[in-house]
Amino acid sequence: MSTFIYFLCLSLLTSVSKSMIDYTSLYLSPAILFPDYQNMLISFKIYIYTPPNALSFSSPTESNFFACLQTSPFVTQNPEEAHLYFVPFSSNLSSRSVGRLIRELRMEFPYWDRTLGADHFYVSCAGLGYGSDRNLVELKKNSVQISCFPAHEGRFVPHKDITLPPLANIARASHAPGNRTAKYLGFVRYNGIKESNLVNELRSDPDFLIESEPSNGTTLVGRLGSSVFCLFEHGADVSGIGEALRFGCVPVVVMDRPMQDLPLMDVIRWQKIAIFVGSRGGVKEMKRVLDSTCKDEGCAGRKRLGVVASQHFVWNDTPQPYDSFHMVMYQLWLRRHTIRYARSEFA
Structure with missing residues (x-):
């Protein structure tokens, strides 16, 4: 890889400390x-x-x-x-x-x-x-x-x-919250679709925030930034994955079969930035998986790589490199x- 190409790539990643990843x-x-x-x-x-x-x-x-x-x-x-x-x-x-x-x-x-x-x-x-x-x-x-x-x-x-x-629903001008301590283990965004048994079960768990109606951009950014994980059920609304990555919320995709239609599957190692779990084990099994993921800086590494990956989830009126x-x-x-x-x- 030439020096020019290497630094062109790194120019996309200015929001992340080069020494950390x-x-x-x-x-x-x-x-x-x-x-x-x-x-x-x-x-x-x-x-x-x-x-x-x-x-x-x-x-x-x-x-x-x-x-x-x-x-x-x-x-x-x-x-x-x-x-x-x-x-x-x-x-x-x-x-x-x-x-x-x-x-x-x-x-x-x-x-x-x-x-x-x-x-x-x-x-x-x-x-x-x-x-x-x-x-x-x-x-x-x-x-x-x-x-x-x-x-x-x-x-x-x-x-x-x-x-x-x-397409992102949050303006690019919005900034992620500072390095705040996560208030919630997981966040489930409102999707306007009939909720599953899993989401209904999560409502009674104080470790999870379940959005009951659409929130404005500022509120949503705060909720993404104050949650370690963002849960998405495949088949419902998974369109917020790019925004979760951008604001440091590790995507957790809930589905009971292999996922073969993720964007940029030819380019990105999705297992480095997201977690894939089944729904059959219920909340108990899900929390076990999430807790084990956070050991040995696992969450921090995924968050940092997720911010890098989010650069590829930007649609510009005038296309920009690597968007x-x-x-x-x-x-x-x-x-x-x-x-x-x-x-x-x-x-």
């Missing part, structure tokens, strides 16, 4: 990530097919991603030099219409049939299901789907698909290698 332990392959990221900035090219109609998306995250992509230097007007091809369609487009769109693309352009869509990607917050139409099958099976987090069950293909880091948009693009960059067949081989 091994930054590289956050990343799966730090020796590859930073130079490869620089190569991406120089080389990566995306061709965007022209949508037949004006696009509308079901979530601000989708809209933000597409807006950033359109104005990014990754876009090329020459499809012959593109590594990947973006298929734009509105969130409310029917499966039949999506299939028709793919059929039209393969008839008008030679690029789909070279890989059967493996060098194509699309954004769909809800994700696409499987269908019988050949074009939909190829799109779902081969193309990279970028969906919102958490992904809908059965509509996300691990190791191929990507989830978007969620959410660029890290999604980096995951696409990792998927750019596909086998392309000559037209005579599939004609």
Whole structure:
């Protein structure tokens, strides 16, 4: 790793004392990530097919991603030099219409049939299901789907698909509380969804703060900063994970199966910044896991690395180095290698 790239990486981490943490332990392959990221900035090219109609998306995250992509230097007007091809369609487009769109693309352009869509990607917050139409099958099976987090069950293909880091609900100008002593072991944020038996059981435990209604930004920042852990039940609202990381609250994701749709899974060692527990053991087992995690500075290390990781969960109006948009693009960059067949081989 060159000196320039090394210090460029560290410039993102100014809020954390350099003497307190091994930054590289956050990343799966730090020796590859930073130079490869620089190569991406120089080389990566995306061709965007022209949508037949004006696009509308079901979530601000989708809209933000597409807006950033359109104005990014990754876009090329020459499809012959593109590594990947973006298929734009509105969130409310029917499966039949999506299939028709793919059929039209393969008839008008030679690029789909070279890989059967493996060098194509699309954004769909809800994700696409499987269908019988050949074009939909190829799109779902081969193309990279970028969906919102958490992904809908059965509509996300691990190791191929990507989830978007969620938009933050707290203004970036907000600052984390100082080094205060944690008042609560755990904090459960209001999510507007019917609460589970686990959350109801936690209500009677004084070690946990259960938010009964949405709080304003200032109150929420205080609650995040005064809690060691922030509990998220997968399938409810996990969109606050980035904010928990930013304000030093270690995310605890409650789910009873392996988690395969976390944002930035190709980049970050999630086990270094979050804890994953099942719900079947109840509060007693959960507290045992949390208490054991805090031994030997385990919580402090996760908090520090979490603050570093939170830099990658920022969506900017104008994309900045290593922010959410660029890290999604980096995951696409990792998927750019596909086998392309000559037209005579599939004609």
